Amino acid sequence: MAIRIHKSGMFTTAQDLGRTQFLSSGVPQSGAMDSYSARMANLALNNDADAATLEFTYGGAEIEITEDLLIAYSGDGAKWKLGKESLPTNRPIALKKGDHIKLAPTSSGSRTYLATASGWDVPEVMGSRSTYLSAKFGGLDGRLIASEDQLKAKQPSDFQKNMLKYLLSQKRIYTNWCVTSGAHSASNPQTIRVTRGPEAGWFCDDEWRKWLANPFTVDRQSNRMGYTLKGSTIKKNDTNQELLSSAVSFGTIQITGSGLPILLMADCQTTGGYPRIAQVATVDLPICGQMKPGDQLIFKEITLIEAEKLYLAQESDFVAVKRAVNLKYEWI
Structure with a gap:
């Protein structure tokens, strides 16, 4: 085993990039609400991205x-702490058998990976x-992670084993480098x-212009299936x-009979009968995934070509970061 859960937190699940x-x-x-x-x-x-x-x-x-372990974490929902020390995001962290880490909440987001x-x-x-x-x-087992659960890590690569050994031999908890993050604005x-x-x-x-001009608030009833938005x-x-049931996906915005929008999220159904007024650009879905009840958002229209260019630019950044990380691991 690699870890034992003493406290599972409010809502903890295993996720990759989704079942498409x-x-x-x-x-x-399904999949990560904040895939970024x-x-x-x-x-x-x-690791592989997925x-x-x-x-x-x-x-x-x-x-x-429960055994020496190489981890990393990212996201705005909370900070992992080892004793009183806050562990940094977006870099390899070497933990020893017997270490205990705790997740302390922050005010800037809702989810941590x-x-x-x-x-x-x-x-x-x-x-x-x-x-x-x-x-x-x-x-x-298709359920929330619970207290007293034990989880195993897959077999690490030789490069990952070497990174763990290096950090432990240097008596360092984490590297002095990190992967660059386009951190979500608060x-x-x-x-x-x-x-x-x-x-x-x-x-x-x-009506469209007024809809874009007014902010909406994430309702308390929101969850991984979708966000109910309050506003104009x-x-x-x-x-x-009326609309026959039609295809919907993560990021589809539907208008209900009351005239208010629902923003569909990672666990949303695949079809729906409400009119689809808009689709969130893929690069902004992670921002939505970090939102919590009471947060406000405002929609800005862009063209499909602009959305595609933003997506391709982000994917290009991931490729560049992956190359740089490969060099770091090969150097050890």
């Missing part, structure tokens, strides 16, 4: 290390290790970039117009 192969069969994507942070934690360890991580919501978790060398050893189900709680599959309201959805034409230009309502051109 069965959307046409009605199986939700999950990838950064894995990058710091020279290696399983543990997603913690807020703080309160406590973990015992803990990675280990080669990923957490949980079963792959339908092409993913992500937990989908509603159907009780994926992750650790501004409130957050600006979320969107492209027009298939039913955007159901709303007149004046928007009216359809034809109030009798």
